[in-house]
Amino acid sequence: MVQQQLPTGFRDDIGAVAERKDDVSQYVLGLCRSRQYTKISTPLVEYKDVFNGYAMGRGQHMYEFMDSSDESVVIRPDLTMPIGRFLATTNIELPRTFYYLGDVFMKNKKHRGDVNQVTQGGIEMVGYEGIEAEQECFAIIKEVNETQLGNNLLLEIGDARFSRAITDALGLSDEERTELLDALFTKYLPRYNELISDFKNSALYPFLTVWPRLFGTVRDIKDELNQIILPAAAQRILDNLVDMANQVAQTGQQVRIDVSTEPLQSYYTGLTFRGYVDGVSQYIVSGGRYDGLLSSFDGTPMPAVGMAFNIDVLTDVTLNGESNNQDNGKLRIALTKGRVEKDFIPLLESCGIDCEPLRNKARKLIIPLGDAIEVILAKGPDVTTYLKNGVVDLGIVGSDVLDEQDDTSYEMLDLQTGKCQFILASLAGYDPKEGRRQRIGTKYPTITKQYFGAQDVEIIKIEGSVELAPLVGLADAIVDITETGTTLRENNLEIFDWLQKISTRLVANPLALKQKRNTIFKLIDQLSEAINK
Known part of the structure; x- marks a missing residue:
């Protein structure tokens, strides 16, 4: 029988939604065309190595398969890197401005409400070194904001170099830098606070305590940094961001600063920016400077700035207006x-x-x-x-x-x-290091897999009383949660290892x-x- 349903993460558009999406797409294309940009279209399928270094979101993967030559190819998750590939393999004269409209694809976890296909419309300005390129992006964003969003979009600017300036001043190794920034960027504050406790005697400690809060209006940033001294390199970057924010605000565009969030892509090398509307849980536009991207293809450095509008989010916001947003007062x-x-x-x-x-x-x-x-x-x-x-x-x-x-x-x-705490438990006589493949019962297959690592075990998902599994011979052991261990003892189960704590x-x-x-x-x-x- 023919499968009649769509795969998870995809949808059909029809009627008002499809028509509105077409209107928004044509508006963005027309806006770029009126500014004398060159249209570029790239294939849906690229060799996988085109996206070397491209950072997928947590839990995301590319759609990957083999072509007729047994080479690994993917359905593109990004539109900027294919343009970089195109420029590295042609003799297009630069500098030049391009515009595009196309779909990108990413495979998300099932049943979470994620979308696996997104339509993007954007621009790439290649060969432009000055701040005028970023200002051109801001001018386009402002025009879209005024004509499509009723001036409700907030533009957020940051700089990919800021975190490096701070971690360099701290003298961190690559491993230490990665661990600290991962905790900061994901706002995993319990872990972040543990990590910065090692720097209580450092002159940077007052800054580290407020770093996770360094986003908001210019006034918010200044209030958080009151009487806090930054390393010279970081201060220069922040001063430039404040100057840029003030310039943008003078045009009538609402603007925010964020130096506590990870840039959307690792290829950004300077100013970054994103735009959102209050009450909408996804960004409408994002972009930044990426002066090193083209060199990854042909070794030739080339300054560039680009940005993309999420056409699907822009369509939803313009179609539904404020009715789709939750009450921002609560x-x-x-x-x-x-x-x-x-x-x-x-x-x-x-x-x-x-x-x-x-x-x-x-x-x-x-x-x-x-x-x-x-x-x-x-x-x-x-x-x-x-x-x-x-x-x-x-x-x-x-x-x-x-x-x-x-x-x-x-x-x-x-x-x-x-x-409470995760534990590994079983009947007396259980040997966790026994050579054969073991069967482990649990409600938590992800945590269990992480715990056993490379050790080959068969995980059995259990929704009810996990303690039953070893008692009736369903599993050799269990990974479960315990607070006092009473239930385990009453069922003659012993704890063989303690995993991570829970709260x-x-x-x-x-x-x-x-x-x-x-x-x-x-x-x-x-x-x-x-x-x-």
């Missing part, structure tokens, strides 16, 4: 039902928030707490799904869920509740953190104070 929190919920209520109350509606919720799943906060009750795995899709701003969920799902939300605060975490949607920066940080500071009492 902080919406997805709270894991049960024990996590029970432990979180006293923390909220210590922040001066009346939780009586939550204590007496009856069967309600959405509970307003005054005018400022709205709580959504959900199962743990669903909390991260709501966060990822932008329908909530914050989530309260166990770190076991985050570890198992390899979640991309920002892990902002360890609430120090719900403490409840406050996590944030990345764009919500920017859109509601001060409100979220105020709550985090209040919760931190309550935890540390």
Whole structure:
């Protein structure tokens, strides 16, 4: 029988949506054409090595297969690198400006609401060294903002060199730099705070404590850096960003600065920028300077700046207007039902928030707490799904869920509740290092696979009482969670190893953190104070 459904992550467009997407696409193409750019189209399929160094998102993969010559080819996940390949293999005279419209593809995890096909319309300005190229991008963004978005787009600028300037001043090795920046860029603040504790005697320590908050308006940045001294190289970069932000603001475009977030691609070498609309959980436009990209193809350095509009997001925003955006006046929190919920209520109350509606919720799943906060009750795995899709701003969920799902939300605060630990357990006489392939029962296949690493084990997913698996001979051992070990002992199971510790975490949607920066940080500071009492 013919498969009648679409693969996960794809959709058909019809009627008003399809027509609006066509209108938006033609508008972007016409805007570029009117500025005398040259149209370029590249194939959907490229050799895989064209994308060497291209950074896919967490949990994403390229669509890859073999061609007739047994060479590895992929469906393009990006449109800039194919243009670099084209320029490196032709004699096109530079400098030159190009524009394009096309689809890119990335394979995401199933059942998370992710989209695997995105239409992009963008420009590449190759051979342009001066700041005029970035200013041209800002002018185009401003025009799209005025004509399509009612001046609601916020332009966010950063610089790919800033983090290098800081880590160089700290004297970090490549491994130390990677670990610190990974914790910073993912806003994994419990780990970040552990790492910077090694620098308490450094002159840079005051800066390190506020670095995760260095995004927002020019005033926000200056307030965070009050009386903090930066390394000279980092200060020059920041001063240039402030000057650029002020210039952009004078044109009437709303602008923000961010020096705490990872550039979208590793090939960016200077100024970077992104644009978003409040209440929408995806960026509408992104780009930056990438002076070294073409040299990866032919060894010849060539200055370049490019950007791309996400045509699908732009279409949705212009089609639905404000009706598709959640109420920006409220902080919406997805709270894991049960024990996590029970432990979180006293923390909220210590922040001066009346939780009586939550204590007496009856069967309600959405509970307003005054005018400022709205709580959504959900199962743990669903909390991260709501966060990822932008329908909530914050989530309260166990770190076991985050570890198992390899979640991309920002892990902002360890609430120090719900403490327990992953363990490896079995009946007496079990040998974890026995040579044969073992069968391991668990609710957490991802964590189990990470624990055993290269050791070949067969993982059996169990949804109910995991302790039963070794008792009835289904598995040799289990990977599970324990708080006191009582259930294990009562079933004659022994602990053979302790894995990572678990506690409840406050996590944030990345764009919500920017859109509601001060409100979220105020709550985090209040919760931190309550935890540390």
